[in-house]
Amino acid sequence: GQSLEQPSEVTAVEGAIVQINCTYQTSGFYGLSWYQQHDGGAPTFLSYNALDGLEETGRFSSFLSRSDSYGYLLLQELQMKDSASYFCAVRGSNAGNMLTFGGGTRLMVKP
Amino acid sequence: DTEVTQTPKHLVMGMTNKKSLKCEQHMGHRAMYWYKQKAKKPPELMFVYSYEKLSINESVPSRFSPECPNSSLLNLHLHALQPEDSALYLCASSHRGSGTGGGGYTFGSGTRLTVV
Numbered sequence: 001g002q003s004l005e006q007p008s009e010v011t012a013v014e015g016a017i018v019q020i021n022c023t024y025q026t027s028g029f030y031g032l033s034w035y036q037q038h039d040g041g042a043p044t045f046l047s048y049n050a051l052d053g054l055e056e057t058g059r060f061s062s063f064l065s066r067s068d069s070y071g072y073l074l075l076q077e078l079q080m081k082d083s084a085s086y087f088c089a090v091r092g093s094n095a096g097n098m099l100t101f102g103g104g105t106r107l108m109v110k111p
Numbered sequence: 112d113t114e115v116t117q118t119p120k121h122l123v124m125g126m127t128n129k130k131s132l133k134c135e136q137h138m139g140h141r142a143m144y145w146y147k148q149k150a151k152k153p154p155e156l157m158f159v160y161s162y163e164k165l166s167i168n169e170s171v172p173s174r175f176s177p178e179c180p181n182s183s184l185l186n187l188h189l190h191a192l193q194p195e196d197s198a199l200y201l202c203a204s205s206h207r208g209s210g211t212g213g214g215g216y217t218f219g220s221g222t223r224l225t226v227v
Contacts, residue, residue, distance in 0.1 A: 033215060042201060043154065045215035087153055098144070098167060099216060101153035 002026040002090055004102030011108045012078055020073045020105045022088035030091040032064050032071045033099065038084045046073070046086075075107070083109045117202050117219035125227055126192060132222045134185040134202030143185045144216070145177060146201040154201055160185060192226045199223050 004024045012018040022032065031050040035043040047055055049064035049071060061074040075082055085106050089099040115136045124130050134143065142161050146154035159167035160179040168177075174196075176188040185202055203216040 042218040042220045043216075045217065048215060098156055098159055100156070104151075104153050106151075 002100040004088055004090060004100065006086075006088055006102040006105045008103065009106045009108070011110065013110050014078055014080060016078050017074065017076050018078060018107065020075075020086050020088075020107070022071050022073075022102055024069050024071075024088070024090050024102075026069075026090050026100075029066065032062070033089045033091070034060075034062055034073045035087045035089060035101075036084050037087065037104075043087065078109045080109050080111070083107060115202055115204055115217050115219035117200075117222055119222055120220065121223050121225075123225045123227060124189065124192065126194075128192075129188070129190045131189065132187040132200055132202075132224075134187075134219055135183055136204045136217070137183055138204060138217065139182075140204035140206055140217070141182060142205045143179065144203040144205075145185070145187050146203060146218075148199045148201055148221070158187075189224075192224075194226050197225045 004022055006020060006022045010018055010020060031048055033048045034046040036046050037043045046060055047057055047062040049055055049062050052064055052066055054061055054063045059076045064071040071088060073086060085104045087104045088102040091099055115134060118133045122130060144159050145157040147157055148154045156169050157171045158177045163179045163182055174191045178186040178188060199221045201221045202219040205216045
């Protein structure tokens with residue numbers, strides 16, 4: 001099976017940098033993904049790491065260390081619109097290629 | 112077209128009703144998924160279809176019945192639901208078994224279901 005741990009809530013101010021950590025345990029590993037979900041909305045894919053290292057996409061970066069079963073999402077130059085829930089998710093090696101989500105981190109950006 | 116379209120957006124149904132949720136994608140994805148999401152919780156996998164065949168059923172009660180008529184459509188038939196089944200039902204699709212697109216799923220905006 002798979003399990004993922006991430007903080008339940010993070011608060012930061014506009015313009016700041018915030019890091020959301022994720023540790024995972026999984027049998028079979030095909031990458032760590034990050035999704036953003038605004039209240040009442042659908043999860044939106046942000047980034048994916050299959051290999052160790054940092055992936056950068058605009059203001060968002062994601063990092064993976066497979067040896068530590070650990071990753072993080074880094075959000076820079078925070079904006080009010082970044083207030084949302086952020087989920088890490090792992091793809092397993094099963095036939096369904098299914099994603100299992102962490103519990104989610106609710107990010108609140110304050111002025 | 113890079114979207115997953117779900118209908119209806121909202122649904123209120125009684126415990127004796129039969130209703131269906133619909134999902135459509137035209138991205139050529141061959142894997143499609145139903146997830147259930149309760150408030151302030153992560154999405155929980157219900158069913159996986161791969162090449163129009165049901166490949167995973169995560170021990171979902173039989174009052175939920177999935178159907179995949181073709182590679183672009185996914186339905187979820189609902190019958191005799193309970194109030195605790197009220198939730199956001201999300202459909203998603205992805206390329207099957209590859210890292211194409213960075214492993215990302217494309218989610219629909221969901222159907223918010225209320226069982227009364």
